[in-house]
Amino acid sequence: MVDAVENALQPHDKEMRQHPRKRMYRARAHSNPLNDSNFDVPAHPDDYDWSRHYPAFFSRDAPEGTGSQQQEPEDPSETGTPSAQQQQAAVRFADVGCGFGGLLVKLAPLYPDTLMLGMELRDKVSEYVRERILALRDQHSPQYSNIACLRTNAQKHLVNYFRKGQLTKLFFLFPDPHFKAGTHRRRIISRAQLADYAYLLAPGGMLYTITDVPELGKWMREKSDAHPLFQRMSDEELATDPAACLLDKATEEGQKVARNSGLTMRSVYRRLESPVSLRSQPRQ
């Protein structure tokens, strides 16, 4: 009798979480990133509890290979610095405007020990991604424990979530084009935003952009080329970068463009150690 009950509780008999259906998560095509929506954001990155997004990475008895941390967490309020746990299990990749999460799902098995976060403005879409990830974790455990999705306005709140130099990859895949001149302020790549991205990326970190809108591609390249802390990478350099090779087809938007044989423009930048102008100046 006990055996029968125990058997009934075995994971193989547990009902698997099903993949969500997109049509159940219909969302408005666009949201205005400059709206004053009230997002509950941490005042400081160290105030945020990441364990609810990546439980496998923060649990002491998690299996090997999930990047779980074994150290006793320190209290940052006592030390004034991030704990060893926070340092090591920090998010390193951020996919800004992740849409339905295709990039995260492709990257997860390629970098199994790296925490990655999708940031999405639309509530239904971010809910879909969260359900998608939970279903993948259920069906392919312990894979996909390194990806998560957060609903937030990344244009306003990135610095609430990440510390200086914390990120090693920042993705902007098929961002909303905001065609009219009056709405260019809403574009996610701009001079002001690039200053934030340079702050959050570690030296040597990478910023990835791709679009099928020629005007936006030109705009993103102009703004990024002009930034003294970013250097555009050549196609030869990118040929060996697995993430760069995923940009055009990993996401739902990219697949749509590919189905329609649309052209894309990819621009990828390395975050430099020091600004270009300073590097070229002779030492005093």
Ligand SMILES: C[S@@+](CC[C@H](N)C(=O)[O-])C[C@H]1O[C@@H](n2cnc3c(N)ncnc32)[C@H](O)[C@@H]1O
């Ligand atoms: C055209 S879709 C591309 C989605 C995805 N990157 C892809 O390639 O399939 C742009 C996405 O960015 C999201 N987005 C726009 N502004 C945002 C912001 N400020 N913060 C977070 N997400 C944003 C939109 O809701 C939308 O899902």
